[in-house]
Amino acid sequence: MVLLTQRQQEILHAIMTATNGIGSHDLEKLTNISRRTLYRELADLKFFLQNQGLSLENKHRHYQITGDPTSLTQLQAQLQSTTKPTITSSQRHNAIGAILLQRDEPLKIASIALELQISEGSVQRTLDEVEKQLANYELTLIRKKGYGIQVQGDESQKRLLLCGILLSEINEYTFMKYLDSNQTTSDNFFLSLLDKNLLLLCRHALKPILDSVALNSDQQMIQLIILFSLAISCGGRGHHLKAQPADNHVLAYQAKVAEIVKTLPAKYQANITFQDIIFLAQQIQATDYIPLQFSLDRDQSFTITVQVQSFIREVSERFGRDFQNSPSFLRRLTKHIFNISQKNIQQLPNANIETLTALETDYPKLFSAIQFAWQKHFGQIQLSQPEFQLLLLYFANEFQRLNQNSLSALVICENGISASAMLISQLEKEFGEFKKITPLRVSNLATTNLDEYDIILSTLKLPGFKHEYLLVSPLITRQERQMIRSALAELQPQKKAEITPIVQHTAFELLAKETNFFDRAKDLLALTSLSQLNNQDLDLKASIALISQQIPTLITTQVDEIGQALFKRSQLAPIALPNSRIALLHTSNPHIRHCYFSIFDLKEPLTMITMDQESTQVSRFLLMLGPTDMDENQSKLMSLISSNIILNQDNLRLFEQGNLHEIQDNLAQRFIEYSQKIIKDHQS
Template sequence: MVKLSERQKVILTAFFQNKVKGVALDQLKKQTKASRRTIYREFNELSLYLDHLGLKIRNEQGRYRLKGAASGLTQLQELLGVQTEVSLPLKSKRRQNALAALLLLADEPQKIVGLALELDVSENTIKRDLNILEEALADFAVEIKRKKGSGVWLQTTETIRRQILCEILLNELNDYQFFEYLTGQWQTPDIFLRLLPRELLVACHNGLKKSVFEKTTVTSDQQTITLILYFALCLFRSQQKHYVTKAPDSDALRYQALVYRFLAVCELKSTLPQGEVNYLAEKLQQVIQKKHTVDYENEFELSISLKVKDLIALVSKKVKYDFARDPLFFKKLATHIVNLIQNEESGLPDVKIEMLERLQKEHQVLFLNIKQAWQEIFFDKTLTETELQLILLYFASQLTTSKKNERLAVLVICENGIGTSSILKQRLKKELPQIKQIKIAKVFELAELSLKEYDVVLSTLMLPGFPRDYQIVSPLLTATELKRLKEFLAQYQKEYLSKASPAAAKEPTDLPEKLELIAQKAFFCSELVSSLTIKRLEITTDSLPTVIAQAVAKVSQEIITDRAQVTQALLAREKLAPIGLPESSLALLHTVSSAVTQCHFMIFDLTRPLPMLAMDQTKIAVTRFLLILGPKEMSDSERETLGSISSMIIMSDQTLALFTSGTKEVLQTQLAKHFLKEIKSGIPI
């Protein structure tokens, strides 16, 4: 007869005494005064003896019971001198998600036997699931580690760990059951509800109601659950000394304040390091603020926006680049064109603006295609050349900052578990070799993604209101779907990714002269970069002439010989057309004058915002002036270089942001980078 230890007897007796409800692991820990790991080890040692009796320890929704032959139960009951009794195991997809979640939350290596008991399956099943998870999790920068005698654990960053945990929970939790569980009405929580303490989830929900929900527009159950999970995971992991390091974001200050308010009212009275506050502020901002959809106030705006979509599609086909891939580009262009048509009486005068003229010369083919597409789509609305140049600015900026190549990047929006997502990804890779990059994402992740990075969007579910065209596929990718996808991708590549025929290379001539010009340009550019300065400008009035005169007065007399003449020249330029840069807080002051002795670029930080009109006739608050000055007599190279500064600034959102708040050193680096690129492009070897 087998000899049972006292601890094993306590465990087995507990099974009989809790025949109906089952026994929880915490209850066994208290009764045996042993750790979770020790109890799992006892379960493992008992398994051989119980197998002999035809019995097994089963885990049903977090409570353990003995299950098996009645004769075996009777025999064990007699041995212990006490007085037995279990649900269907999880399906493979949910079990793999549960296994991943348990490992992501674990602080130490986990025994295979413990995981098997937790999920009510055999150890071989856990091993098979781990092999499936290993491949799937590798795509998320998560590595499964195994060590004989220690167990299995996951290696990844804390940020990724929380992201995947939240993804799994959002995918597996039922909204109704989740809220019923929080109120205590749902008495049989599944493994996903039990991953985090109920008291913690309730405290986070109550704290968010008092701090965040009453101050923001959280309108959906999914938003609410997402925030509860992020806050709960943050507090739970922080209590275990696992922290996220996140730098502060000036755009998220309001959300940082909400996080501090949450910590003040939360009944747990928790404190968090600054990095965790920054992390939660970012998550708040993503869930509450960021949207990809475009809203319209009236039918007129909607009708114009539909025409803008047609305009983008037509230009895309003409220049073989898919501008529609970036919803933000569409939103910006639609806003600009709606404003242009609504305020046609105060439109831009048909005068030459040097910056826009230069832009047109650099993108002649694109400008011609935009002009033709405009006449075809907006046939009843004639634009001036300057207004068309402003529309060119949007397209050219998008084209310049995007990588145009043969790589086909695909975003797959999938509602299924990690294992199924991985199967779909591998099938796409195998069947569609033209796809070079695949990103699997859940719906709640979309606000965090830059959709313009993907050529094509596939989805396993309907996405009402999604701002991009997408193809519906099933997780198994049937033969019919595969055929349709192949045809669609072939057409997409033909329309948007085919390369233009390269121009025949010309043999360079007059190389010594070219070398001299390049050397002169390099010296000129170096002088511009080193002489860049940023000065503070005290603003006491909204009068633009006064402010411009103040700025001119701060320029060295070595550069300006007649301040009044330069001031008048700058004011004359401003009267021709607005000088504010669209969607920014910058104004570009530039002029060429006989009263200027040398080319010069400097910046003025205003002590308070100055209301001005932007080039697209929208109102902006300017906080920084960019002043570009040139003498009357300049070489073609100097004129070209000086003009390229303004083009560089407006052609990229990133560069525009840099010049909005960048320091002298940062902007000198950016200018040097730009000039080096210009010089390199002119070298004929």
């Protein structure tokens, strides 16, 4: 029997419980999905119902299920059953990826669909997403007609990706409870892919080393157990790691791994090669996190600084923007790369970190330049995909800084010096983007090269003036400030996601689309709040649990589950933002009905590790929640919020220290700028 996703079950339940059927508009509202997504789900359900001897019919614009009464009763019983595990549509690509990574032979789409109990169409639609995920690890998805589907690439990358998928889908509590129970199989699909006896054996064998290394979380302990079990199972199937140079930094850990291997049964010892021992030693060292101070002797300082300078020069040349002139940027990047090279810090895990992944989409050319330059200048150091994305964050922040203080403004005033001096003073105080502000009398307009200026401001109307200009007063009103901010935002290099021309919409469709976007934005900002959190004597887990209890019921009623998901995400990788005292709590979940953003000020700061592995005192949490399957407008709202926070130092300070009104106003302005850009692109 086909295993339905939670959303498909909700759709079927809604249709079956409606006396006279249910319309598509009501189904969209109920499931919080777009019309296109609804039709796709209905097409899959129609095929599913046919196999059950039932029909999905559209009578008078209302969907109904008809057929044999016995089959209808059986379907009703299946929907009411709570014992069968379900998978969400967002889990499909991870499930398919995990299956492909574990199999030795090519698989047919039909066999994958049968194993996951989903339709073949769902598998086909998900393969492109799987292929992109594999490409991040330099793995290739081979698709040949008559041959099947298979993953090819480096064995170590396969194991790291598989481990990352499993970690992202298995709750720590579920994992440990399963190992301590009498169950022979798990209801969790991803946990069921692993041999329980092998997991128990590895946990027991690893106990001495787990007691001797400084682990940050249970997630890291589970990671080591899974990687050891994969070494045994993959080696037993003849999948061995390729030879790699000796790593003197992990000799002590190699000795510990060798001792562990000796405690295994002989049949398992034979599966683990010397290359496995090096690989596992590197993973243990990466989890043995003891914060170290950044200190270099003279020779080390010279060598690493020269390498980093060459790396920055290479990125600058390939990207076409000079990053070489900031000593502070060089110092920060050198510190981070030195700690990576000396293995003083733990690399970010091989898992999807939404905040960083969005950067890769926004800055594809810069990301490509960083990857190329790294392979050229630090090719001996292998980085995880999130670690490359973290390097991108360094460069993207510097890129944003370079775009500030680089604009020139022309100020045209009717009575010359006095009004212009007042206006220039206000501009210098309010806007840090201007490197040069030039006052000009109207009488000198004809002899001035206006193309030299990025923006023109005037205190008087200029009928017939051929250049664009902004009409402002010498003291600059609040409305005029917003107008100038919007103009400056358009002058900054636009992100790829914001400059794609929308040619597929008519003007009417675009109006409807943008109206929906503004409605969602308005609803999000209306629910945004700034609360004081009394977290005195509470640790991170308890603080997050307290925050989850304050989520409005309009957003979700499953606050405990959301709290657990938020804490799990915080353990997967650092959530504190570099150079700040804020942390970004975020998750998506099928029980979340609408996008949600709010701020929580902590009564007692928490010591946390930032994304760039620095220690900081977090005094404010930013909470972002979204449904598992967000539509285009919901995804864009969340993307605009996160990028607005992390890619602009001024905004970072605002979100760190600002009040509720200032933050709401900032986000509203950002949403308006985005929508104006979309409409402008359509008109052009």
